[in-house]
Amino acid sequence: MNQTARTPLVEMRDISISFGGIKAVDHVSIDLHPGEVVGLLGHNGAGKSTLIKCLSGAYQKDAGQILINGEEVTINNPRDARAQNIETIYQTLALADNLDAASNLFLGRELRRSGLVDDAKMEAETRKIMGRLNPNFRKFNVPVSALSGGQRQSVAIARAVYFNAKILIMDEPTAALGPHETQMVAELIQELKAQGLGIFLIEHDIHNVMKLCDRASVMKNGQLVGTVNVKDVTDDDILGMIILGKKPAHLAA
Amino acid sequence: MTDQGLSAQGAGPRRSVIDTLEIDVRLLGMLMAFAAVALVFTIWTGGTFVGPRNVFNIAVQTVPVAIMACGMVFVIVARHIDLSVGSMLAMCSAVMAMSQAQWLPALFGLEYGNPAILVATILIGLVTGTLIGSLTGWLVGYQRIPSFIVTLGGLLIWRNLNWFTTNGQSVALTDPNLLMFGGTEGVLGATASWVVGLIASAVAVWVIASARRTKQGHGFMVKPLWAETVMAGLIVGAILFFVGWLSRYPIPEAKLKRLFEARGEVMPEGYTAMHGLPISVLILILVAVVMTVVAKKTTFGRYIFAMGGNPDAAELSGINTRLLTVKIFALMGFLCAIAGLVAQARLQSHGNDLGDKWELWVIAATVIGGTALAGGVGTIYGAVLGALIMQSLQSGMAMVGVDTPFQNIIVGLVLVIAVWVDILYRKRLGLTK
Numbered sequence: 001m002n003q004t005a006r007t008p009l010v011e012m013r014d015i016s017i018s019f020g021g022i023k024a025v026d027h028v029s030i031d032l033h034p035g036e037v038v039g040l041l042g043h044n045g046a047g048k049s050t051l052i053k054c055l056s057g058a059y060q061k062d063a064g065q066i067l068i069n070g071e072e073v074t075i076n077n078p079r080d081a082r083a084q085n086i087e088t089i090y091q092t093l094a095l096a097d098n099l100d101a102a103s104n105l106f107l108g109r110e111l112r113r114s115g116l117v118d119d120a121k122m123e124a125e126t127r128k129i130m131g132r133l134n135p136n137f138r139k140f141n142v143p144v145s146a147l148s149g150g151q152r153q154s155v156a157i158a159r160a161v162y163f164n165a166k167i168l169i170m171d172e173p174t175a176a177l178g179p180h181e182t183q184m185v186a187e188l189i190q191e192l193k194a195q196g197l198g199i200f201l202i203e204h205d206i207h208n209v210m211k212l213c214d215r216a217s218v219m220k221n222g223q224l225v226g227t228v229n230v231k232d233v234t235d236d237d238i239l240g241m242i243i244l245g246k247k248p249a250h251l252a253a
Numbered sequence: 254m255t256d257q258g259l260s261a262q263g264a265g266p267r268r269s270v271i272d273t274l275e276i277d278v279r280l281l282g283m284l285m286a287f288a289a290v291a292l293v294f295t296i297w298t299g300g301t302f303v304g305p306r307n308v309f310n311i312a313v314q315t316v317p318v319a320i321m322a323c324g325m326v327f328v329i330v331a332r333h334i335d336l337s338v339g340s341m342l343a344m345c346s347a348v349m350a351m352s353q354a355q356w357l358p359a360l361f362g363l364e365y366g367n368p369a370i371l372v373a374t375i376l377i378g379l380v381t382g383t384l385i386g387s388l389t390g391w392l393v394g395y396q397r398i399p400s401f402i403v404t405l406g407g408l409l410i411w412r413n414l415n416w417f418t419t420n421g422q423s424v425a426l427t428d429p430n431l432l433m434f435g436g437t438e439g440v441l442g443a444t445a446s447w448v449v450g451l452i453a454s455a456v457a458v459w460v461i462a463s464a465r466r467t468k469q470g471h472g473f474m475v476k477p478l479w480a481e482t483v484m485a486g487l488i489v490g491a492i493l494f495f496v497g498w499l500s501r502y503p504i505p506e507a508k509l510k511r512l513f514e515a516r517g518e519v520m521p522e523g524y525t526a527m528h529g530l531p532i533s534v535l536i537l538i539l540v541a542v543v544m545t546v547v548a549k550k551t552t553f554g555r556y557i558f559a560m561g562g563n564p565d566a567a568e569l570s571g572i573n574t575r576l577l578t579v580k581i582f583a584l585m586g587f588l589c590a591i592a593g594l595v596a597q598a599r600l601q602s603h604g605n606d607l608g609d610k611w612e613l614w615v616i617a618a619t620v621i622g623g624t625a626l627a628g629g630v631g632t633i634y635g636a637v638l639g640a641l642i643m644q645s646l647q648s649g650m651a652m653v654g655v656d657t658p659f660q661n662i663i664v665g666l667v668l669v670i671a672v673w674v675d676i677l678y679r680k681r682l683g684l685t686k
């Protein structure tokens with residue numbers, strides 16, 4: 001654990017949130033450094049999405065602290081998160097189905113010319129970034145409801161990376177993607193990481209986790225099982241943490 | 254932005270004329286329905302239906318409902334409903350009627366015909382409508398009470414506060430400046446109408462041309478030039494035909510005489526004058542154009558559609574959906590006030606039942622105009638056209654002597670059938686899941 005020397009980009013300390021009686025996240029602490037990918041793992045309903053939604057502003061935590069570059073910040077809504085250069089790809093993608101790709105990509109941050117939204121400029125920018133992310137993408141002038149799951153996902157990814165995020169949250173970004181597109185997202189993650197972004201990656205595919213993540217935090221029933229350096233463990237160790245909810249013996253000491 | 258469910262789908266490689274012109278199919282359907290209605294009643298009435306006089310009347314009668322329908326598009330697109338529009342209109346009208354006929358003259362000693370009455374009355378009306386709408390919006394957006402409930406309550410509350418405002422009396426309206434908004438009392442005359450028509454045509458051509466240039470500037474595909482020219486030609490043709498037609502509707506001689514006498518002059522022998530465009534129709538056109546620009550070209554409009562498409566996505570994109578809701582209903586109230594101004598001026602009086610059941614007409618016009626109750630989809634021009642179709646139907650039926658109960662039955666059937674046909678059509682095209 002040599003990261004303690006530097007101030008983390010993001011530090012979530014002792015975060016708790018519950019819905020009614022259910023403790024969806026129960027005193028969880030995780031952190032993230034610039035240029036680092038931290039995997040967030042756990043069974044369905046473990047609380048991964050809920051935890052990152054406290055950071056993205058979708059939920060308000062009940063207790064705990066969020067620090068960015070060592071300073072405590074208040075994130076009450078998605079606008080606060082965006083102001084901190086936090087971008088999120090939600091598991092549900094959060095797209096307005098009736099709008100086209102460009103309108104979705106720029107939703108809440110429209111490009112304007114003399115006060116009016118500049119659709120042509122936004123479409124041109126969308127074409128540029130989609131050309132990088134998914135060169136086969138052609139459906140620029142139809143509502144995103146007419147897109148395939150993977151195409152929708154690439155729109156959501158484009159939205160997150162377009163605005164020069166410093167902190168990127170990706171909640172199962174490759175769930176609907178084909179092998180080729182998944183490979184492109186993997187390359188994108190490596191590229192963004194090289195640019196110094198910090199990335200939280202929620203991912204069920206252990207193979208992708210081993211390949212892309214520097215560290216992995218495992219959750220079970222709302223609690224943190226532990227955080228490990230990926231290069232110190234095998235995939236079986238991580239699977240063990242997810243299923244048994246215990247750190248492997250050789251690291252627990 | 255695509256706010257049209259239908260125009261979205263490209264129809265494979267072979268492009269028909271409709272595809273090339275990029276006419277949206279639902280608009281085409283409505284225009285054809287309108288043409289059918291006009292044709293049937295023209296034959297039935299032996300031509301009177303399309304005479305300048307009747308066209309003028311239909312246009313004037315459509316205005317209040319059409320203005321409110323423009324606001325209702327935003328409300329319904331945002332997945333809400335406003336059942337209180339008829340009562341809000343009555344409330345605004347009551348306040349405006351009392352202002353011009355009693356309060357302002359009594360409080361400030363403003364004499365008959367003082368322009369200050371005009372300005373103050375309109376301001377008071379618009380503020381009233383906007384405040385009522387904001388209150389509705391606050392209850393819906395911030396307190397999370399379903400809009401159906403809030404506005405159902407509003408329907409009863411404003412209708413009866415209106416009654417208290419006027420002590421249950423009808424208020425006769427005589428201020429000549431305010432009566433200008435009613436229709437026959439406020440017309441541009443032939444010359445000014447032609448000028449307006451030509452300016453409108455020029456603006457339409459300029460908008461089409463500059464949209465094309467912008468697209469080309471970014472290297473996007475544009476329609477062939479002939480298609481663009483045909484579209485521009487159709488639009489300019491429609492504008493000039495409408496203006497020309499209304500400019501053939503003469504003002505009755507007796508009325509002209511009175512106008513001259515009022516100015517202390519004698520009418521020259523053989524003098525004639527035409528109605529031309531009514532001011533109320535100009536207001537509707539202005540409202541429709543501004544609302545279209547708001548819908549398509551402002552972030553406010555964009556957010557309304559986003560919220561209708563997926564409220565969570567809108568919220569997660571940093572849109573303040575609660576404040577947005579307040580703004581939507583405030584705008585609805587504002588438009589009710591304008592509609593009230595026109596409606597009371599047309600009748601030259603404010604009665605307690607002004608706008609009674611108009612919420613039904615407004616919602617019907619909006620829905621016939623292609624706005625989906627599920628939210629996220631709708632157009633301003635559709636709603637205006639919907640209002641026009643309903644008014645034409647009603648006028649036509651009244652002209653050929655269909656009894657009122659039957660008129661209502663027919664309009665009810667048309668509403669259901671219009672939506673049914675739309676659903677069948679969309680299913681056929683595979684546009685619905």
Ligand SMILES: Nc1ncnc2c1ncn2[C@@H]1O[C@H](COP(=O)(O)OP(=O)(O)OP(=O)(O)O)[C@@H](O)[C@H]1O
Nearest residue numbers: 019022024042043044045046047048049050051091
């Ligand atoms: N808005 C909500 N209201 C009530 N309960 C919720 C809400 N959001 C999440 N929960 C509950 O919190 C728990 C954690 O859910 P969460 O979505 O964070 O799981 P997850 O780890 O992301 O699972 P998955 O891998 O399936 O995406 C679950 O028990 C879920 O039912």
Ligand SMILES: [Mg+2]
Nearest residue numbers: 048049050091
């Ligand atoms: Mg999840």
